[in-house]
Amino acid sequence: MKTQNTYSLLVSSEEKSRSIFETAVYGLVVISMAFAVFAFASQSVTVPRMQKASAAPAMVVEKTAAQPSLIVARG
Numbered sequence: 001m002k003t004q005n006t007y008s009l010l011v012s013s014e015e016k017s018r019s020i021f022e023t024a025v026y027g028l029v030v031i032s033m034a035f036a037v038f039a040f041a042s043q044s045v046t047v048p049r050m051q052k053a054s055a056a057p058a059m060v061v062e063k064t065a066a067q068p069s070l071i072v073a074r075g
Contacts (some may be wrong), residue, residue: 004012
């Protein structure tokens with residue numbers, strides 16, 4: 001009788017459909033991680049030391065026309 005080691009038993013019992021599914025899932029994880037790293041790396045960063053010391057930080061305030069809200073009285 002031939003004795004098989006653990007690795008040969010695992011290889012012989014491998015499910016082919018499961019390995020294709022696992023490859024697809026791992027691929028999607030790697031692609032999503034790459035997009036997350038790209039999104040993080042492409043964000044701009046403002047370091048206070050990089051701004052001129054004499055210039056005060058500019059604040060932009062936008063005014064928008066407020067729409068009167070409709071109040072419906074129920075009695």
